[in-house]
Amino acid sequence: xxxxxxxxxxxDIKIEVDHENAPLTAENFxxxxxxxxxxxxxxxxxxxxxxxxxxxxxxxxxEKPNRDSIKNEADNGLKNLKGSLSMARTMDPNSATSQFxxxxxxxxxxxxxxxxxxxxxxAVFAKIVEGxxxxxxxxKVETTNRQGHQDVPRExxxxxxxxxxxx
Numbered sequence: 278x279x280x281x282x283x284x285x286x287x288x289d290i291k292i293e294v295d296h297e298n299a300p301l302t303a304e305n306f307x308x309x310x311x312x313x314x315x316x317x318x319x320x321x322x323x324x325x326x327x328x329x330x331x332x333x334x335x336x337x338x339x340e341k342p343n344r345d346s347i348k349n350e351a352d353n354g355l356k357n358l359k360g361s362l363s364m365a366r367t368m369d370p371n372s373a374t375s376q377f378x379x380x381x382x383x384x385x386x387x388x389x390x391x392x393x394x395x396x397x398x399x400a401v402f403a404k405i406v407e408g409x410x411x412x413x414x415x416x417k418v419e420t421t422n423r424q425g426h427q428d429v430p431r432e433x434x435x436x437x438x439x440x441x442x443x444x
Contacts, residue, residue: 279303280406281310284438285320287415290379290408292362298353299402302364302373305347306402309375310439314341320434321426325416326382330365333376336433338424343374351389355401358383360409363399370397379405379412 279294296303309315315332318341322330334340349370357363357380364373378399380387389398405412415434423429 278444279307280442280444281307281403282440282442283315283436284440285411286433286435286437288408288411290411291406292403293406294403295355295401298355299350299400301347302350302400302402305344305373305375306362306364306377307441309344310441313439314375315436315439318436320415320430320436322378322428323415323418323420323430323434324381324428327384328378328380329412329415330376330378331434331436332365333374336435338426338429341375346372346374349373349397349400350402351398351400352392353389353400356383357385357387357399357401358404360405360412361401362403362405363387363401366399368394370394373400377402381412381416 281292283290294303320331321334365376366373387399390396419431420428421431
């Protein structure tokens, strides 16, 4: 089992990655973490009672260059429950790269229901095992609009360092 810890400007978040049910997505996320890609990125979208999103932008709302997108594994049976991590994507179901979101509550409407543009859903690949209180604190920060993005924390919340370990 792989655990990834984000050491953020608000505290540590320990994540357990699900290689069994989401092998491609888990491998993609762990590779980004091992490469240090997430270091210096910000949580750029926070919507209370919904999600906290990060993993692709740095201060100033600049997007980091990603690897190619991955196949959507939302049909893996995992649910968008509070504390789970899913891949962020565009309207194209197979467009996820590095960005992820943490569910602040059970968001069943994000789950896979069918293999079409309306039902693909968002691929759950991990869950928080320590530090959900840090994520809950993030959900309470003041947000604003910045450079065409909505729900951006007024003050940057940064992933300062990432630790990956096999347990």
